[in-house]
Amino acid sequence: MDEHTDARRSEEKAAVLAEIPGLSTASDAALLQLADSWTFVDLDDGHVCREGDDADALFVLAEGECDVIRKGPGGRRFQVARLTPGTLFGHVAPMTLSKRTASVKARGRARVLRMTARAAREVIRSGAPSVASPFRRALIIALARQLHAATSTTLKLARDAGRTDTVAVTDETEEPTMSEEAVSETLQVARGQL
Amino acid sequence: MKRPLFDALLSRSPLLSGMDLASRDRLVPCFDPRPFTDADRILKVGSSGRILGVLLEGHLEVQAREDDQVFTVDVLGPGDIFGEISFFDGQSPRTADVVGRDDGLVALLPWDEYDALARLEDPAVEVLEKAVLDLLARRIQKINGTLDDLLVANRDSSWLGALRRFLGLGGVHG
Numbered sequence: 001m002d003e004h005t006d007a008r009r010s011e012e013k014a015a016v017l018a019e020i021p022g023l024s025t026a027s028d029a030a031l032l033q034l035a036d037s038w039t040f041v042d043l044d045d046g047h048v049c050r051e052g053d054d055a056d057a058l059f060v061l062a063e064g065e066c067d068v069i070r071k072g073p074g075g076r077r078f079q080v081a082r083l084t085p086g087t088l089f090g091h092v093a094p095m096t097l098s099k100r101t102a103s104v105k106a107r108g109r110a111r112v113l114r115m116t117a118r119a120a121r122e123v124i125r126s127g128a129p130s131v132a133s134p135f136r137r138a139l140i141i142a143l144a145r146q147l148h149a150a151t152s153t154t155l156k157l158a159r160d161a162g163r164t165d166t167v168a169v170t171d172e173t174e175e176p177t178m179s180e181e182a183v184s185e186t187l188q189v190a191r192g193q194l
Numbered sequence: 195m196k197r198p199l200f201d202a203l204l205s206r207s208p209l210l211s212g213m214d215l216a217s218r219d220r221l222v223p224c225f226d227p228r229p230f231t232d233a234d235r236i237l238k239v240g241s242s243g244r245i246l247g248v249l250l251e252g253h254l255e256v257q258a259r260e261d262d263q264v265f266t267v268d269v270l271g272p273g274d275i276f277g278e279i280s281f282f283d284g285q286s287p288r289t290a291d292v293v294g295r296d297d298g299l300v301a302l303l304p305w306d307e308y309d310a311l312a313r314l315e316d317p318a319v320e321v322l323e324k325a326v327l328d329l330l331a332r333r334i335q336k337i338n339g340t341l342d343d344l345l346v347a348n349r350d351s352s353w354l355g356a357l358r359r360f361l362g363l364g365g366v367h368g
């Protein structure tokens with residue numbers, strides 16, 4: 001690949017990264033530098049990652065659509081989300097050093113940006129401030145959104161399972177009907193004593 | 195509460211307790227104490243103020259609104275942080291209220307204070323961002339375990355809807 005093509009490819013990657021919340025305020029120079037840590041991967045109905053695998057990378061969907069698929073009770077597979085361009089995904093497991101919790105598969109042709117978990121940790125730990133700080137902020141935003149969604153879902157599931165029908169769902173003007181003891185016990189169960 | 199006591203409480207919070215002394219000494223004075231009482235609204239949905247909160251004493255409810263109803267989507271205890279999405283994004287208006295559940299105390303970091311340090315490339319900024327990342331990662335790990343248990347307990351039609359909300363709300367997954 002010649003120098004001109006390299007430069008154009010870096011600009012394409014930087015443009016994709018600039019769409020991620022937290023990175024949109026990074027300078028052009030910082031985005032171009034960060035872009036060097038990512039590589040384009042083209043897919044045609046292929047898997048980006050598989051549930052249960054070691055998490056060795058994180059991704060951004062650049063073009064096309066991907067399905068998020070998870071095994072349900074009995075081993076059946078369910079599509080649980082559809083990703084659209086500009087979405088950062090696969091970032092939780094590398095940050096928590098855990099296994100993939102879902103598979104991601106392209107719907108037809110798709111293009112993703114891939115960054116190795118090692119490179120991500122390197123940027124977080126010792127990258128230049130102009131690059132590392134926006135990258136850390138982008139990961140914080142993505143992790144916080146994931147955490148809020150998980151917390152909300154956990155509370156609802158706990159309620160559905162009969163473990164916390166006392167979770168407060170009130171009219172704004174009404175007092176919660178649950179006792180403090182019930183709140184405490186409920187949330188310990190629902191939140192895993194966070 | 196006197197400032198030295200507030201500083202000591204904040205320094206012992208999970209967000210700051212693991213930091214080196216120099217970073218902690220730079221960051222602690224940037225936080226403002228804010229006592230609260232039951233039903234006191236600390237952050238308001240739709241507001242754009244960039245504030246990172248650390249809960250030091252008491253409990254807070256995170257409340258979302260839907261169809262004129264208010265739902266408690268999380269209850270925060272001492273050591274928890276809040277407001278981090280709007281704080282670090284700046285383009286995301288708040289999607290929930292944060293309201294006092296009892297009497298307590300929060301430490302609030304205004305964006306301007308943080309940004310002033312960031313513009314100077316003060317190492318304390320990097321330490322704070324890493325501490326927030328670590329805190330969020332640990333909380334996600336814990337809640338993922340709880341969520342897995344509950345999914346097994348909910349082997350009915352709500353399973354898929356719950357997973358869709360979990361994986362789809364933020365447009366991200368693990």
